[in-house]
Amino acid sequence: MADSLTDSIQDYLKVIYELTENGSAASNTALAARLHIAPASVTGMMQKLASAKPALVEYRKHQGVTLTARGKRAALEVIRHHRLIEAWLVQTLGYSWDEVHNEAEKLEHAISEEFEERIASAMGYPLRDPHGEPIPSADLIMPEDQGIELAKLHPKQEACVQRVHAQDAGFLKHLEELGLVIGARMKVLDVSRYDQVMHIQLRGRKEAIAVGPAITNRVFVEISK
Amino acid sequence: MADSLTDSIQDYLKVIYELTENGSAASNTALAARLHIAPASVTGMMQKLASAKPALVEYRKHQGVTLTARGKRAALEVIRHHRLIEAWLVQTLGYSWDEVHNEAEKLEHAISEEFEERIASAMGYPLRDPHGEPIPSADLIMPEDQGIELAKLHPKQEACVQRVHAQDAGFLKHLEELGLVIGARMKVLDVSRYDQVMHIQLRGRKEAIAVGPAITNRVFVEISK
DNA sequence: ATATATATTTAGGCTTACCTAAATTATTAT
DNA sequence: ATAATAATTTAGGTAAGCCTAAATATATAT
Numbered sequence: 478m479a480d481s482l483t484d485s486i487q488d489y490l491k492v493i494y495e496l497t498e499n500g501s502a503a504s505n506t507a508l509a510a511r512l513h514i515a516p517a518s519v520t521g522m523m524q525k526l527a528s529a530k531p532a533l534v535e536y537r538k539h540q541g542v543t544l545t546a547r548g549k550r551a552a553l554e555v556i557r558h559h560r561l562i563e564a565w566l567v568q569t570l571g572y573s574w575d576e577v578h579n580e581a582e583k584l585e586h587a588i589s590e591e592f593e594e595r596i597a598s599a600m601g602y603p604l605r606d607p608h609g610e611p612i613p614s615a616d617l618i619m620p621e622d623q624g625i626e627l628a629k630l631h632p633k634q635e636a637c638v639q640r641v642h643a644q645d646a647g648f649l650k651h652l653e654e655l656g657l658v659i660g661a662r663m664k665v666l667d668v669s670r671y672d673q674v675m676h677i678q679l680r681g682r683k684e685a686i687a688v689g690p691a692i693t694n695r696v697f698v699e700i701s702k
Numbered sequence: 703m704a705d706s707l708t709d710s711i712q713d714y715l716k717v718i719y720e721l722t723e724n725g726s727a728a729s730n731t732a733l734a735a736r737l738h739i740a741p742a743s744v745t746g747m748m749q750k751l752a753s754a755k756p757a758l759v760e761y762r763k764h765q766g767v768t769l770t771a772r773g774k775r776a777a778l779e780v781i782r783h784h785r786l787i788e789a790w791l792v793q794t795l796g797y798s799w800d801e802v803h804n805e806a807e808k809l810e811h812a813i814s815e816e817f818e819e820r821i822a823s824a825m826g827y828p829l830r831d832p833h834g835e836p837i838p839s840a841d842l843i844m845p846e847d848q849g850i851e852l853a854k855l856h857p858k859q860e861a862c863v864q865r866v867h868a869q870d871a872g873f874l875k876h877l878e879e880l881g882l883v884i885g886a887r888m889k890v891l892d893v894s895r896y897d898q899v900m901h902i903q904l905r906g907r908k909e910a911i912a913v914g915p916a917i918t919n920r921v922f923v924e925i926s927k
Numbered sequence: 928a929t930a931t932a933t934a935t936t937t938a939g940g941c942t943t944a945c946c947t948a949a950a951t952t953a954t955t956a957t
Numbered sequence: 958a959t960a961a962t963a964a965t966t967t968a969g970g971t972a973a974g975c976c977t978a979a980a981t982a983t984a985t986a987t
Contacts, residue, residue: 539934730964746967
């Protein structure tokens, strides 16, 4: 059971999952940065997880890590917990989307399968969390996500905000002020070739945002022809 | 802040609070038993808590421990969390009173003050948990409890079940089958002087229960003249 | 191809919170 | 009061998960 894994190990697996979603292996340095831990500590943990009774991780020195089927399942279990809890906090306790991450980060390790099932059922088995991120199903399948990076849009295209890949409270508040919330309709007006500023139409207003990792690479949209 | 205390230490403080509610000091053996830990380990922890920067515990060798004001506050914080969560699980997720203890035992360490306030507010600031146990106020005052042990009742007295001091699921289920639930009205018919069996009238039926630590010392009632 | 820079691993240490076994102190019974 | 019993403490040890500093491997630039 994933339940016999420590909080710490669950955190490692979750981050490895995220870093390997693009198909590449995760480097120890990247892991260390995300977990706020020294790189040397990551090495030790990777050796441990790779040689665990059922290995959770595939690891070769200097090559980075990937998850085994078992490790992936454990990671998805944690991610499912996290996203269900975020949805629960917003829907039943009136949290805003910028407040839920830290709370869920602790609760995800503390809830039982029973609790998971009860909140999922109470919410009618939601498919996405408050940031639009897909929630893995109870049998731990991560839904395919066909959203497109805002950065990839061309002028005149219209789209709906589907999902925001971020957790920093300040940043999320900023997006909200901008009007970039889940479901918002928007239209690209133009993109300056020189300073990479994108102008978009949002709820009747014109906003300017920089193309790059800050915003446009974190906001995913669904194009509406 | 109480939040800088580890889960383990919070558990110690909570149990010390319970064991010292009667005014006496808590023995290391009693603590060890409740925490499922070796007595020697308790000794070490008591030494640590007693010599902490702000001491959490008053401790003298072979004499047992009591809580300092600070330790008591930390204990009440954990107990408040625990009982609010139990109430929350029952009221909003349909848990039964025998299922909530273990879940709350983990969640009590994971929630923030923000979360505490939000569920308390959502429930209208309840005064008791699903077992009738009083919930410490937000400023950490434990309400006086004037309930009387069922064992102390005399024949012909009528009373309401106010509170049940127990957490074992099987035992709680048994009480429920017996009809000994919070708020139930009951009347003592007689108590056998020889085998210490108490006969009580409950929802029209006559039930026999042994006087002693199993049931009658754990069920507290409010006498209605 | 070699020097430099960066990433990673090894080695040795630390803290927390537990353990067991042995020694000590307190309690109880005679 | 003393012996037997029970409770408690001391001493020494372990496993997790982290750390820093030094060593090594890989990648990059000239």
